[in-house]
Amino acid sequence: MTYWNASDDHVVSIVNNTYMNFTSNVNETEYHQGRAILASTLDVVETVNEYMIALNAAEAKAYLSSDTTCRSDYNVDLLQDLHTLEFLNSIRCSGVPNHELKLNVGSLVMLLRNTDHSVGLYNGTRLVITKTENHVLEAKF
Template identity: 60%
Template sequence: MRLQNLGSNEECAKIKKKNSDWIANLGDEKIGEIGEQNDGYVTIDIPDELLIKDCNDSIAAIVESMYPSLDNNFNNNAYFQQRAILAPTLDVVQSINEYMISVNHLEGRLYLSSDTTCQSDRNVDLLNDLHTPEFLNGIRCSGVPNHELNLKVGTPVMLLRNIDHSLGLCNDTRLIVTRLGNHVLEGQILTGSNAGHKVLIPRMSLTPFDPRLAFKFQRRQYPLIISYAMTINKSQGQSLSHVGLFLKNPVFSHGQLYVVVVSRVTNPKGLKILICDSDGNLKKSTTNVVFKEVFQNL
């Protein structure tokens, strides 16, 4: 369905057939190592036309692939509307976003959060002694913005909370920052029926629900994350014409490579994949995760 906008001539028909078959096989456990089907964790080869094969700096290479002529498009909202870099883990996403902010030479502002332990926790006085503001400021987890939010006009961001459904301000809505204020931010909605509308984003008190944390804390910050790059899970529900997949770490859950990555892109020519190991060496294969029992009752 996402490939229908390619047209109907013979060349486009071949592209659609080849890519739709590969995508379907990827999701239906039919791609695996030679002589075996995909059941669980299996290494697969990525087609050469999708790979970024030559680079010295992996982050710079994936950015150049997805955001060409970046210096001339920092104020072009349409340029960012259909582009994103995806990665499986939050730390890789943050490193890409930090790189993108560093190459944007426009003036920006740094917004700091106010972090406190939740008063509902027992022994709150003991928690205050153990969990200092500096410790709380250093916590990074999914679902809450970082303590330091470095923003510039023209930066694409994503909402982390539902604010106003009637205005299209829902969790995972993408916006472009248009004005940086002292107490409120102005942004322009990028996608959906409210695309183009300008809205105001206030600070909010957010409490992360992360099972790795043995205590609850509250962070008062703008409910935004920079979205030049985003995690694979955060890309759900979005259709993009240009997708760069950066696999410094392989995918780790069932169907993640298929459902949330490969099927996001509306044009196969817009999909580029960069795979490397921990030492930065480029690779042509990666892990696909499919568990056959998921399909047994379908």
């Protein structure tokens, strides 16, 4: 379990005021409607996500991005020297998914790409994770 220090009190306060009784309502879809936390930076987003995952009793599962560079005949060794796996995995910027994503049943996620307009899966759609498998997530909106 993660322990929060005094500098994270603002995150604890915002989460507890926005998601009152979160642990007892984590699987209730209606509970999540009309609730959202907007953050000014990706660091704040990550801190809020870590705190909310710590509140959830379900075991968190880590999903990793692919961590290999594209090899071609012209740059076989050059890219490996310039872009180490540690560097690639540490990139944190808007539009690029983090290398590691931790999720558990009850986690709230938002689609960042238009997926299927016919069923309502478009940029900004919020979903609740209902099942986590090794390579597949199940969610409902």
